[in-house]
Amino acid sequence: MKFATKTIHAGIEPEPITGAVMTPIFQTSTYAQEGIGKHKGYEYARTQNPTRTVLETNIASLENGKYGLCFASGMAAIDAVLKLLQPKDEVIASNDLYGGTYRIITKVFQKFGIKASFISMDNPAEIENYLTPKTKLIWIETPTNPLLNLIDIAAVAQITKKHQILLCVDNTFATPYLQNPLDLGADIVMHSMTKYLSGHSDVVMGALVMNDEKLKQELAFIQNACGAVPSPHDCFLVLRGIKTLHVRMDRHSENAKKIAEYLKQHPKIDKVYWIGLPDHKNHAVALKQMRGFGGMISFTLKEDTLQNAIRVMERFKLFILGESLGGVESLCTHPATMTHASIPAEERYKTGLKDTLIRLSVGIEDVEDLIADLAQALE
Ligand SMILES: *Cc1c(COP(=O)(O)O)cnc(C)c1O
Numbered sequence: 001m002k003f004a005t006k007t008i009h010a011g012i013e014p015e016p017i018t019g020a021v022m023t024p025i026f027q028t029s030t031y032a033q034e035g036i037g038k039h040k041g042y043e044y045a046r047t048q049n050p051t052r053t054v055l056e057t058n059i060a061s062l063e064n065g066k067y068g069l070c071f072a073s074g075m076a077a078i079d080a081v082l083k084l085l086q087p088k089d090e091v092i093a094s095n096d097l098y099g100g101t102y103r104i105i106t107k108v109f110q111k112f113g114i115k116a117s118f119i120s121m122d123n124p125a126e127i128e129n130y131l132t133p134k135t136k137l138i139w140i141e142t143p144t145n146p147l148l149n150l151i152d153i154a155a156v157a158q159i160t161k162k163h164q165i166l167l168c169v170d171n172t173f174a175t176p177y178l179q180n181p182l183d184l185g186a187d188i189v190m191h192s193m194t195k196y197l198s199g200h201s202d203v204v205m206g207a208l209v210m211n212d213e214k215l216k217q218e219l220a221f222i223q224n225a226c227g228a229v230p231s232p233h234d235c236f237l238v239l240r241g242i243k244t245l246h247v248r249m250d251r252h253s254e255n256a257k258k259i260a261e262y263l264k265q266h267p268k269i270d271k272v273y274w275i276g277l278p279d280h281k282n283h284a285v286a287l288k289q290m291r292g293f294g295g296m297i298s299f300t301l302k303e304d305t306l307q308n309a310i311r312v313m314e315r316f317k318l319f320i321l322g323e324s325l326g327g328v329e330s331l332c333t334h335p336a337t338m339t340h341a342s343i344p345a346e347e348r349y350k351t352g353l354k355d356t357l358i359r360l361s362v363g364i365e366d367v368e369d370l371i372a373d374l375a376q377a378l379e
Contacts, residue, residue, distance in 0.1 A: 003062070003177060004246045011057025012239070025236045026050045047224045051232040055239050056207075059197070062176040062242070063189050065209035067216035069223050070235065074172065074192025075100050076228035077206030079108075081168050081188060083222050085136055087113030092130055093139040094121045096149050096351070098170065098192075099339055101141070124155035131163055141170035143286075145325075146298045146335045146359040147352055148173075148273045150282035153289055157185025166215075172196070172326075177249045178292045182211060188219075195326030198241040199248055205230045205238055248328065251364040252295030258367045259360070259374065263299050268378050270356070273298040295363070296325065298335075301356035309334060309356040315377035318370060325361035330370055333359045 001010065014021050026049055031042040042048045052070055060068030071077040078101055085091065091105060095118040105116045119130055121140060138160050142151040153169060160167040168188040169181035175196045181189045191197060193205040210216055223229065230238075253276070260274035275286040276293030286293060301308055313321060319332040323339065333339060336355050340348060348354070362370065 001061075006058070006061050007245050008243050010061035011054050023051055023054045023236060023239055025232045027232055045232075046227050046229055049229075049232050049235070051235040051239075052230060055235045055242075058239065058242060059176075059191070059193075059207045060209050062245075063171075063182055063209040064176075064180050065182050065189065066211045066213070067209065067220075069208045069216070069219055070193070070230050070238075071206040071208070071223065072228040072230050073204045074190070074194060074206035075104060077190050077192075077208050078104055078170075079228065080208065080219055080222045080226065081137070081139075081190065082109050082114065083226065084166070084218060085109070085114050088115070088134055089136040090115040090117070090132060090134045091137040091139055092116070092127065092135055093118050094141060094144070094151055095119055096144040096147070097139075097141050098145060098172075099342070101139070101170065105139075121151045121156060122149075124152055124159060127156065127159050131159075131165070135163070135165055137166045137168065139168050139170070141172075142179075143173045143275055143294070143296065145173065145296075145339070146273075146333070146357060148275050148280070148282075148296060148298065150275065150285040150289075152285050153179075153181050153184040153186060160187070161185060173296060174290060174294060175245065175249060177246050178253075178294055179290045182209065184289060187212065187215065193238050194324065196249065196252075197245065197326075198238045199245065199327060200237075200241055201324060201327035201329065203234045203237045203241075205234055248364055249292065249294070252362055253292045255364065255367040255370060256293065256295045256297050256360075256362040259362055259370060260297050262371050262374065263297070266378060268302055270300040270302045270304070271352075296359070296361060298357055298359045300354050300358075304354055304356050306336070306355040309336075309358060312377050313358060316373055317376070318365065318373040319360065319377075327361070328364050330363035330365060331361040333361075335359055 015024050029045045033039040056068035056070050140151050167186045169186045170190045172192040172195050189209045191207045193207050260272055263269045263272045274297045319330045322331050
């Protein structure tokens with residue numbers, strides 16, 4: 001099956017009793033057993049739920065993986081992967097990560113004796129300098145937030161395979177429509193399904209996809225033992241969202257292209273960060289491992305003052321000021337005061353994250369309206 005067919009059909013069959021075409025919401029905590037130890041594969045809803053099973057099968061198929069596991073949030077999925085580790089094990093993560101990923105590693109798992117280093121992976125060969133016999137996991141995110149840096153997944157996978165280290169890729173920004181890390185050699189793909197996969201800003205959920213059966217068993221054990229599972233109703237909503245993923249992503253990308261080109265020629269704009277622009281520093285990596293460029297854009301203003309950024313953002317009428325991304329509606333955030341406020345200004349400036357950096361999650365509205373909104377806000 002091709003991608004657009006999988007979004008609608010993979011793992012999804014009409015319900016056998018009534019023929020319902022849409023996967024029912026199995027709102028039950030338990031299942032009748034025919035006899036002791038005799039059941040239909042479902043015993044207790046933390047362990048298995050039919051609505052969740054369909055979603056897990058579907059997301060596995062979209063990522064060209066064998067097994068999918070869904071969690072109560074993206075963070076719960078990350079938590080499960082980190083629980084594969086033992087005290088004194090080491091994780092090496094890229095230094096440009098979702099803030100929550102950095103926080104769970106440093107504030108939660110370091111307490112339990114997990115060691116972590118955060119390094120630049122611009123040149124993957126340098127990872128080898130940081131490996132020790134205790135390195136068990138490499139964690140990367142690509143593209144990253146908000147500067148849309150990319151990491152060459154296949155190059156990192158070559159190193160993790162050579163040293164038998166697990167590689168987990170947070171694929172939230174790209175989605176399986178644009179990038180499939182398992183095909184590039186990753187062991188686990190992680191998603192915050194809260195974003196593009198659900199696509200309508202109405203659910204919080206996470207997922208993991210993998211090919212190795214033993215790894216799947218370990219992660220399913222953690223999923224059940226720790227219990228951060230999604231509700232059947234939320235699984236239904238994400239299944240519904242995924243059916244239009246490919247159509248939405250095409251429009252997100254198309255709109256983002258036009259907006260990036262508009263901003264690029266605007267006299268008040270300093271830099272535009274969109275991975276589809278040929279002058280983006282990682283454009284070549286995007287061409288190598290992605291099938292499109294997505295809907296995330298960041299830009300800075302020439303008049304580089306915090307006040308100026310706030311003035312522009314307060315003038316937006318369509319772009320809604322808010323955290324999160326990947327919904328049908330356009331959103332804007334101000335990383336310096338919102339998502340990245342905890343990083344000292346000097347550190348932020350070094351990475352290019354200036355006070356006037358504005359991040360857009362470009363929605364699927366009419367692009368002319370979006371450009372008109374930007375034009376009046378920048379006036
Ligand atoms: C949102 C996000 C997460 C965390 O997911 P939640 O669903 O909010 O728990 C992890 N990684 C990335 C890249 C994200 O954007």
